[in-house]
Amino acid sequence: MGLAGIFIGLGLLIWLSYRGWSVLVLAPAAALIAALFAGEPLLAHWTQTFMGSAAGFLASFFPLFLLGAVFGKLMDDSGSVQTIARFMTEKLGPQRAMLAVVLAGALVTYGGVSLFVAFFVLAPMAQALFRAANIPARLMPAAIALGTSTFTMSALPGTPAIQNAIPMPFFGTTAFAAPGLGVIASAIMLGFGMWWLRRAEAKARAAGESFGTPDSDAHIDAAEDPVVRERATTAGSFDPAEVQHGEHGSGQPGIVAALAPLVVVVVVNLLMALVVLPRMNTDYLAEARFGGIGLANVGGVWAVLVALAAAMAVLVALNWKRLPSLRATVDAGANASVLPVVCVASLVGFGAVVAAMPAFELVREWVLGIGGGPLVSLALSTNILAALTGSASGGLTIALDALGGTFMQLAATTGLDPALMHRVAVIGAGTLDSLPHNGAVVTLLAVCGTKHGESYFDIVMVGIVGALIALIAVIVLGSTVGSF
Incomplete structure (x- = not known):
């Protein structure tokens, strides 16, 4: 009966959340069904x-959600994201429309701009480029997804994406965990995705397919659609309803000023993680008032927080005159962080209740009994939970909350590097999370003015198939030569 309760609760959570019900209500209700x-x-x-458990997640990660959302809104309202998109458009032009959209998305998201902020800026850019090149509009979502939701979210070393931050307290790692494997995985995702997009474009041209007529007002409707909002807030770190709030400046910065904050995020994150924090005396963390922990438990999060704070300071200094209402922009960014972090925390709470059920021991034994070793078990558990919840961050946290300690014990007994587990877990969570009910997918299609039937297959190829190939490569390399 206990196992049946877990599956019934999970099934109701998935079904009703897909129909637009709030996870804030569904998660505790599903947890209580499992307990009943x-x-x-x-x-x-x-x-x-x-x-x-939900409060523990908030305590660990709300600062990241907060600074990440505020930074994304500052980049948006200052015109910096638009400048980067325009620069890529001018440099690569319509003849390389696919590459321009992918690289623009990769630049802004690797630099710390929220996924959903990037969607609303990149969609108009993609429309203009695809129209000029006469590429079918149905391929826009896949191009945007490849640049924003694949390698810069889960594989590229140092990415400040919340998914890359979640394993750090569990494994004592940093955002630069297994950098060599991360670069290889990124190259596989980018290379496979671009190959697929070029192939799809060539087939469309051979068939005489034209740009078409996507809904040009879709980005406004998507920001205000309550169902899209409910799904999006469990899949990302930015509430789409706040995209229209704040106040955009009248001008746009030059490309150097626009890129400077993104560079600061990466450089400061690297320096904090590898140079500054390891040299600091943090013995005080062992005191009871600070939780009796070590630097490994918080160092990764601290590095990303300092990097985002430094980037925000640089951004404001360079764009002071282009931010007509700094308070309104900051308020919009702060408000945009609240609903996503509480939604993901609710999913984490649900996972904690499920993990506390006696029947969950059967699930634990099944996961650990999967052939192929701990890395395969870890990849499958994060994959499955991210797929079921439609959220990479939610599925990843549930998996690590329930099984992270077990995997660390396995690592200690087998000599497995926690950095390797970090990279496998994050890439694993960023694969099957992109199923049709995923909030990022729903939002992206709405913003681009296309439908699942038109665009989803190409999203699967660049967002799921490419990521699965990269995940397999990382597991094989990590199992044979170790972490690097």
Whole structure:
């Protein structure tokens, strides 16, 4: 009965969230269903297990959601994201429309701009380029997804994406975990994705297919659509409803000023993680008032926080006159962080209740009993949970919350590098999360004015198939030569 309760609760969570119900209500309800079938105390699991785990996630990651969303909104309102998109358009032109869209998305998201902010800026750019090149509009979502939602989210070393930050407290790693493997995985995702997009473009031209007529007002509707918003806030770190808030400046910075904050994010993150924090005396963290922890538990998060804060300071200094209402912009960014982080925390709370059920031991034994070793088990567990929840961050946190300690014990006994587990877990969560009910997919299609039937297959190829190939390559390389 306990196992049946877990599956029934999970099934209701998936089905009703896909229909637009709020995860804030669904997650505790699904958790209580699992507890009810197991004969466990309901109120205790709600207020102690569920809320305790959700609160722990908020304590660890809300600062990242907050600074990341504010930084993304500052980049948007200052015109910096638009400048980068325009620069790529001018340099590469319509003849390389696919590459221009992919690289523009990669630049801004690797530099710390929120996925959903990038969607709303890149979609008009992609429309203009694809129209000029007469490439079918149905290929726009796949091009944007390749640049924003694949290698810069899960593989490229140092990416400040929340998905890359989540394993750090569990494994004691930094955002630059397994950098060599991350670069190889990024090259595979980018190379395969570009090959597929060029192939799709060539086939469309041979068939005489033209640009078409996507909905030019889709980006406005997507920002205001309540169903899109509910799905999006479990899949990313920015509430799409806040895209229209704040106040955009009248001008745009030059390309150097636009790129400078992104460079600061990467450089400061690297220096903090590898140079500054390891040389600091952080013995005070062992005190009870700071949780009795070590630098490994918080160092990665601290590095990203300092990097985002430094980038925001540089951005404001360079664009002071182009931010007509700094308070409104900061408020919009801060508000945009709240609903996503609480939604993901609710998914984490649900996972904690499920993991506390006696029947979950059967699930644990099944996961650890999968052939291929710990890396395969880790990849499958994050893959499955990200697919079921439609959220890479939610699925990843649930998996690590329930199984992270077990995998660390396996690492200690087998000599497996936690940095390798970090990279496998993040890439694994960034594969099957892109199923049709994923909030990022729904939002992207709405912003581009296309539908699942037109564009989703190409998203699968660049966002799922390419990532799975990269994941297999990392597991094989990591198992044979280790982490590097």
